[in-house]
Amino acid sequence: FAPWDDPLAEPLIRFEHITKRFGDFTAIDDVSLDIYEREFFALLGPSGCGKTTLMRMLAGFEAPTEGRILLDGEDISAVPPHKRPVNMMFQSYALFPHMNVADNIAFGLKQDGLPKAEITARVDEMLALVKLEPFTKRKPDQLSGGQRQRVALARSLAKRPKVLLLDEPLGALDKKLREETQFELMDLQEKLGMTFLIVTHDQEEAMTVADRIAVMNLGEFEQIAPPSQIYEEPRSRYVAGFIGDINILEGTVSTHLEGATFSGSDLDDDVAIEGEGLVSGPAALAIRPEKLRIALDEPNDAEGVAKVSGRVWDIGYLGDVSIFHVRLSDEICEGEPSDPNVPVIRATIANTTRLVERPIAWNDKVWLSW
Numbered sequence: 452f453a454p455w456d457d458p459l460a461e462p463l464i465r466f467e468h469i470t471k472r473f474g475d476f477t478a479i480d481d482v483s484l485d486i487y488e489r490e491f492f493a494l495l496g497p498s499g500c501g502k503t504t505l506m507r508m509l510a511g512f513e514a515p516t517e518g519r520i521l522l523d524g525e526d527i528s529a530v531p532p533h534k535r536p537v538n539m540m541f542q543s544y545a546l547f548p549h550m551n552v553a554d555n556i557a558f559g560l561k562q563d564g565l566p567k568a569e570i571t572a573r574v575d576e577m578l579a580l581v582k583l584e585p586f587t588k589r590k591p592d593q594l595s596g597g598q599r600q601r602v603a604l605a606r607s608l609a610k611r612p613k614v615l616l617l618d619e620p621l622g623a624l625d626k627k628l629r630e631e632t633q634f635e636l637m638d639l640q641e642k643l644g645m646t647f648l649i650v651t652h653d654q655e656e657a658m659t660v661a662d663r664i665a666v667m668n669l670g671e672f673e674q675i676a677p678p679s680q681i682y683e684e685p686r687s688r689y690v691a692g693f694i695g696d697i698n699i700l701e702g703t704v705s706t707h708l709e710g711a712t713f714s715g716s717d718l719d720d721d722v723a724i725e726g727e728g729l730v731s732g733p734a735a736l737a738i739r740p741e742k743l744r745i746a747l748d749e750p751n752d753a754e755g756v757a758k759v760s761g762r763v764w765d766i767g768y769l770g771d772v773s774i775f776h777v778r779l780s781d782e783i784c785e786g787e788p789s790d791p792n793v794p795v796i797r798a799t800i801a802n803t804t805r806l807v808e809r810p811i812a813w814n815d816k817v818w819l820s821w
């Protein structure tokens with residue numbers, strides 16, 4: 452049982468009907484969310500959707516206009532930021548330029564008046580944790596971006612908060628370092644048994660690190676679920692389109708005694724579909740590009756195989772995969788398509804054989820099936 456599936460589990464953090472207005476503008480619109488101990492939770496959404504505002508309210512830098520935030524069952528509205536067992540690591544890292552690595556990490560502990568021996572012990576522990584022992588005496592400007600990021604992380608963790616808030620923590624790192632650091636963050640979170648809440652607009656980052664993701668749009672949650680569920684069972688077109696690539700075909704669902712079918716003018720045949728709560732009416736069929744197969748020959752009418760035919764209008768070679776753009780019409784590609792409204796389906800096909808051996812080329816008539 453994951454705690455979020457367990458009706459008896461008590462959340463560590465509870466956002467209860469939170470609304471936040473800045474003047475007339477509603478940045479957060481009546482959202483509720485439970486986050487559990489030891490969870491790595493991601494708030495994901497486009498710029499301006501309210502991710503940072505939500506996090507800042509938990510840290511205590513902003514007060515909700517309406518609603519309550521509970522920590523361990525207690526309302527923390529009246530608790531000032533520095534007294535909350537919550538620490539925030541900022542995008543800019545906000546390191547003190549004149550202090551060396553060790554002093555940067557020790558700063559908060561000194562302010563709290565911890566005994567000297569305790570501070571030294573904790574700083575050493577943190578330096579080991581983020582593998583920065585060789586750099587203790589360096590100043591921030593003598594470190595790489597990744598190292599600075601680790602100092603900031605160590606400093607946020609030194610006070611042993613219950614919850615670590617990470618606001619776009621890897622934004623300044625290049626792609627490769629970013630990916631490495633994502634795995635380091637996951638290791639760290641697991642090792643420390645802490646609750647991490649990360650804000651990001653990078654869907655791959657959220658998918659990689661998080662146990663659950665809340666996809667946000669215009670101050671509201673569109674879906675809250677583990678990454679695989681968000682990807683495989685997106686609750687709305689918005690979520691489907693925001694996470695990964697997806698093909699959308701418009702059509703109609705018809706329910707019968709034996710089940711349900713989907714029909715659309717772009718489909719060669721009706722497609723059998725399954726799902727809970729299906730009702731007849733206009734609908735969209737959404738297919739991930741990597742779930743498709745591509746072939747020159749029409750696939751057999753085996754049960755459960757759905758298919759569309761079209762012509763290859765483009766092939767993008769990415770090394771590990773190629774992306775085929777298949778236009779659902781018989782028209783040969785010669786410059787601009789005659790009807791711009793004909794859908795183009797993207798199929799991502801693994802390059803398991805060498806490109807030169809691949810039989811499918813531009814303008815071939817192909818069948819896509821799933």
Ligand code: ATP
Nearest residue numbers: 473476478496497498499500501502503504505652
């Ligand atoms: P980003 O990824 O760009 O940081 P975000 O999802 O974190 O975006 P927020 O910073 O939470 O977004 O902002 C949400 C909305 O609230 C934005 O439209 C922003 O302009 C507005 N907002 C945030 N802080 C204030 C403020 N102090 N005064 C007025 N409006 C604000």
